[in-house]
Amino acid sequence: MKKRIGIAVLGLGWMGQAHSRAALRIASLFPDAKFKPELVVCADVEQGRRDRAVNDFGFARAVPGFEEAVTAKDVDAVWVTAPNMLHVPMISAAAAAGKAIFSEKPIGGTPAQTVEAFKIATKHSTPTGVGYNYLWSPLVIHARELISSGAIGKVTHYRGRFLSMYGSDELGLLTWRFKFAQAGYGVTSDILSHSVSLAHFLVGDIAEVTGMKNNTITHRPLPTGAASHYGRGKATDPKGEVENEDFASMLCSFKNGATGTFETSRSMVGPESQNAFEVYGTEGALSWNLEKINELQFYKREDGVNTGYKTIYGGDRFPFHGAFAPGMANAIGFEDLVAIEDLNFMNCLATSERYTPGFKEAVDVVSVQQALINSWTSRKWEPVVDLAK
Structure with missing residues (x-):
């Protein structure tokens, strides 16, 4: 039952x-x-x-x-x-x-x-x-399996980015996401957290970081009631100050010796929801982008002239995908990932197993965020300290 x-x-x-x-x-x-x-x-x-x-x-x-x-x-x-x-x-x-x-x-x-x-x-x-x-994307799970199997050799570098346009319009309303009292930090909490969680999932723990932040849009129109952060005001509307960061970048070293670069923005024009990673190894590389959620790019070092990335399309040969669409290259979407994560969370509740990622994994992510925040002031490399201890 x-x-x-x-x-x-x-x-x-x-x-x-x-x-x-x-x-x-x-x-x-x-x-x-x-x-x-x-x-x-x-x-x-x-x-x-x-x-x-x-x-x-x-x-x-x-x-x-x-x-x-x-x-x-x-x-x-x-x-x-x-x-x-x-x-x-x-x-x-x-x-x-x-x-x-x-x-x-x-x-x-x-x-x-x-x-x-x-x-x-x-x-x-x-x-x-x-x-x-995003950890529950079938192709992200497959990327982790490829890395674990040694398909790309020893990982040497990770590049993570989450570039979104949701805050790129200077007439976008000053909703709760832009206020420190309601949102806390800006893109480092909102979307860089996804990039760091993916890096932990695919490569491992981060040892030290340094980085910077910036605000592209410093003031926004005040909303007249409850509003989405995709809502838009008028140039003549009263404006309020943006209280958290629009942009952040980070250099890091992983505990396993790999290096990493991260970039996140809500105000760049062009990348509409570019949550992406590239993992480089001694024998190959992998690349995935949310904007092309159903494609994983795989490069393998080979002899001959026919080299280059090949595209692995999502499909029912990968975990969970077949519940939404049969066959190959029939795409799944954002809310399908939400359904997959909720399935796994509640299955763990039903069987009394520990679900991951849980609150400890969230602390692992913000431990990196805190080191980045520290570097904004010190302008130096900062160690990642486990804040759970």
């Missing part, structure tokens, strides 16, 4: 909706799942979103306050998908109530808050998961 998992979602913005849709899809996509998800309660301060939760997503009920949701007896697991600076109090309440917790990244708006969330979960022996969803 499948284990029932009652779900509470805290915040029905983009990611709250994505995880809710994942819960609705899992039974049909993965009939062998070890659990049966049930959307029990959604907490959101906006009445319109609460109405959508019940009418469009099928939640049994919706409430304005998260405390009522996380203490409900029919809730087993809580998804934290609210603005970053709200995560720690939500995590604290859910852990105290004995619920499993899946939090979108970053689990805290600052490295210190992430460590606080980790310690809270550890104190309560809380099962945890974090939304580094």
Whole structure:
């Protein structure tokens, strides 16, 4: 008999909706799942979103306050998908109530808050998961297998980047993502965290870093109510100051001796969602880009004239892909990765296994972020110190 998992979602913005849709899809996509998800309660301060939760997503009920949701007896697991600076109090309440917790990244708006969330979960022996969803791309999993098998030899260099245009419009609204009190740090928390998690997954731990930051757009139009960070104001609108970084770059050395470069921006024009990596080894290389999610580029050192990268297309020969589309080169998408990660998280809850990435892996990521932040002031190489210790 499948284990029932009652779900509470805290915040029905983009990611709250994505995880809710994942819960609705899992039974049909993965009939062998070890659990049966049930959307029990959604907490959101906006009445319109609460109405959508019940009418469009099928939640049994919706409430304005998260405390009522996380203490409900029919809730087993809580998804934290609210603005970053709200995560720690939500995590604290859910852990105290004995619920499993899946939090979108970053689990805290600052490295210190992430460590606080980790310690809270550890104190309560809380099962945890974090939304580094790109680790669940079937082709990213295949890339890791190729690296582990020695297909590209010894890894010598890693290049990671997440370049997005969501903040490139100077008339883009000053939403919570641009305010330190609500978001914490900017692109280093929001999207560089994905690049670092991929590097950890593919290559290993980072030993030391140095880097820089910058703000391309320093002021933005003020919103007149709840608004998406994709919303747009007018040139004549009152403006407010952007309080966190638009751009960051980082050099690093890995503990295994490889070197690395990272770059992240929300304000560059051109790359619309270029979450990408390149892994270089002594015998070959791999390259993947979210904008071409269904393609993995593979270079193998060979004799002769017919050298170069070849394209490996995604398909049902790779893990999880066949649940969404049969055959080869039939692409999957972003929310499919969310469904895969939620499947694996809840399977772990059903079998009492530890899910990764969890809050400890989030601390590993922010330990790198903190070293980068330190380098902004020192302008020197900074060691990565495990903040969990």
